[in-house]
Amino acid sequence: MAARATSKTSESSDKVSVICRALRRAIIEQALEPGAKLPEDSLGERFGVSRTIARHALGQLAAEGLVELRRNRIAVVATPSWQEARDAFDIRIELERLVVRQLAGKLTKAQIAELNAHVDAEDRARGGTDAVSIRLATEFHILLAQMTNSPILVRYVSEVAYRCCLTLSLYSRPHSTECAINEHRAIISALAKGDEAKVMDLMHHHLDSVANRALVAPTPQRGRDLLDILAPYADDAASDRVVKMPKLARRG
Amino acid sequence: MAARATSKTSESSDKVSVICRALRRAIIEQALEPGAKLPEDSLGERFGVSRTIARHALGQLAAEGLVELRRNRIAVVATPSWQEARDAFDIRIELERLVVRQLAGKLTKAQIAELNAHVDAEDRARGGTDAVSIRLATEFHILLAQMTNSPILVRYVSEVAYRCCLTLSLYSRPHSTECAINEHRAIISALAKGDEAKVMDLMHHHLDSVANRALVAPTPQRGRDLLDILAPYADDAASDRVVKMPKLARRG
DNA sequence: AGACATCAAACTGCATGCAATTGGTGCGCT
DNA sequence: AGCGCACCAATTGCATGCAGTTTGATGTCT
Structure with missing residues (x-):
């Protein structure tokens, strides 16, 4: 309310x-x-x-x-570099554990219904493009954060979740969302039961496995090639920059 | 390095x-x-x-x-409202626990010296104005965050620490910094010893007690009076604002 | 005197214009 | 050919100008 x-x-x-x-x-x-x-x-x-x-x-x-x-x-x-991505996920884990800790056992029936409806939407989107699936999965977490009624928490969770999305498109392969959806459902039911410790654990492992599915190896060779590989070397050279490259993605 | x-x-x-x-x-x-x-x-x-x-x-x-x-x-x-302040501190606790968890046992001698030097400065500033003490205390936490070498973590810790400062000036009384300084020293030594669990606990209680010293009661009556008190009442009126009132506290 | 309508000053919202910097292309030199 | 330099288009950095909104004050009516 x-x-x-x-x-x-x-x-x-x-x-x-x-x-x-x-x-x-x-x-x-x-x-x-x-x-x-x-x-x-x-x-x-x-x-x-x-x-x-x-x-x-x-x-x-x-x-x-x-x-x-x-x-x-x-x-x-x-x-983001691989390390930054890992850091973002670490922060995200802590923040979202806080979210579910605050929420456990405190959700109204309507809110639980809203969460379930959202996951249903995720389910329906499984046939569609990865882009939509990723967006919906992210929005699930943001929806949770919003239910804490803490604007600051919403802001930070949103930001860090967006950043994590970014890394997904950099380091992750095609993506498999099914398990994530099940994990979302498990979180909802633990929240409803009010089992604080369990839901914190579920969230922790959920995010950890998302991170691990995404950040498979600390080798940035794949992803946006040269750019990242060279980044560290240009670190103390004042100019960071775009080594010359024929096209590099522009949309008109 | x-x-x-x-x-x-x-x-x-x-x-x-x-x-x-x-x-x-x-x-x-x-x-x-x-x-x-x-x-x-x-x-x-x-x-x-x-x-x-x-x-x-x-x-x-x-x-x-x-x-x-x-x-x-x-x-x-x-x-920030009292609730937002409390939320900010809750987030801060989690973030800074993460900081010291990453740092425990991993600091170089030089870094420990830097931290000690900073706390010495805090000590020297005890005679000065509150403003400087508060700034130094905040900068201690930011300094810690910087040592993680995680730009994201630095950013979030800094932001949330600044927000907490804001709160201090709203809801806190004259302030007593001595204990905080001792707690800083305790954190440094636990970090040096590498006792991860202990340093996380120290940080938790340190921030918690800072928060409690500051956010004494959930009564916003003191602080920036009328403004806050009336804010919730104007909450669902689309226009956020100032119900019309003769003067309503402003500073030129 | 008190309350309301009217008006001017203050301030924000936004676009445009100009100078400075960058990156790239082609020319000339070796 | 290879390398370097000068010039040009593209783009950012920033200030100024104008229109619309809010604030606060003055004046008028009750």
């Missing part, structure tokens, strides 16, 4: 947050792969706003870690 | 991040109290930049939860 107004937190005005939402979604559905360029002009044109607004939106997304901004350079979708 | 470049994460260019840093510092040192107005013009003038830049900086700080942006209204320093 007491549905909070929620969105007042950050997200300055309207146009900016529209762009942010669109880009976030495009990123987690992998329509925009890591490394994809995001020129201010194109964005502005695409969304019917000026560069000023597009720029502002990019700033917000950079603050969330979804895009990388380099001075005087075109913004790109973030390309 | 392998000191990362770190700051490439967000913080778009230069001027913007200068303003962000300045404001963050002003906020955690309580030079800017919660509720303080931050007009774009004044900021721009103060820092010798245009409104565009000031605006961008405010956007970043809003994304961090330090300022609140309301459409067509002057931005203000965030005024």
Whole structure:
């Protein structure tokens, strides 16, 4: 109860947050792969706003870690290193354990129904594209976070979940979502039973196995090749950068 | 070893991040109290930049939860509710437990020396103003986070620590920092010994007691009076806002 | 005197314009 | 051919200008 107004937190005005939402979604559905360029002009044109607004939106997304901004350079979708990805999952595990700890035994019937409905949707989406499955799986976790009624927790869980999505598209192979769906169901039922310890454990292992399915080996050779491989070497050289490459993903 | 470049994460260019840093510092040192107005013009003038830049900086700080942006209204320093403050501390506890878990037994001699030096500085600052003590105490935690070499963890710990600072200036009385300093020392020595379980516990109780010293009672009557008290009542009215009232606490 | 309507100043929302930097292409030199 | 340099298009960095909204104040009516 007491549905909070929620969105007042950050997200300055309207146009900016529209762009942010669109880009976030495009990123987690992998329509925009890591490394994809995001020129201010194109964005502005695409969304019917000026560069000023597009720029502002990019700033917000950079603050969330979804895009990388380099001075005087075109913004790109973030390309987290393998280690950063692992770190993100570690943080996510702690945060989501906190979520289910707060939620265990405190959900209303309506909320449980909502969660089940969401997982049903995940189930139905199994036939569709990976992109949709991944998005729905992520949204399940965000939905849980929202039920804590803690705007801060929602924000952090959302951010870190999006970042984890990003890594999935970098390091993960085709993806298998079925087990994840079962794990979601198990979490819901443990939440309903109010078994705090168990649900924390379930969440822990759920996320851990997602991470392990994704981050198979600490070898970044696959993923966005050269870029990552060379990144560490350019670490103390002031310029980080894009070694020259014929095309590198742009969408008109 | 392998000191990362770190700051490439967000913080778009230069001027913007200068303003962000300045404001963050002003906020955690309580030079800017919660509720303080931050007009774009004044900021721009103060820092010798245009409104565009000031605006961008405010956007970043809003994304961090330090300022609140309301459409067509002057931005203000965030005024977290008591519940939000409690939530922030809960998250902080989990994040910092993760920090010390990763750090236990893995610190170099030099790092331990750096930590001790920092606490010495905290000690010396005991005679000074509260503002400096609070800042140093916060920076101790951020310093710890930085030693994990995990940019994401650094970012989240920093943000949440700043938010907790904000809270302190809202709900806490004059403040007593001595015990906190001792607790910092205890954490360092447990880290050096490599006692993972113990250091996690120390950190947990340290933060918990800081939170409890600060968030004494769930009565927001003290703090930024009327504003908070009335906030929940205006909750479902679409317009968030200020019920109309003769004066309602503002600072010029 | 108190409350309400009206108006001006202040401020934000946003687009556009100009200077500066970057990356790339093609030319000339070796 | 290979390498380097100069020039150009593309793009960002930032300031300014204008329109719309909010705030607060003045004036008027009861």
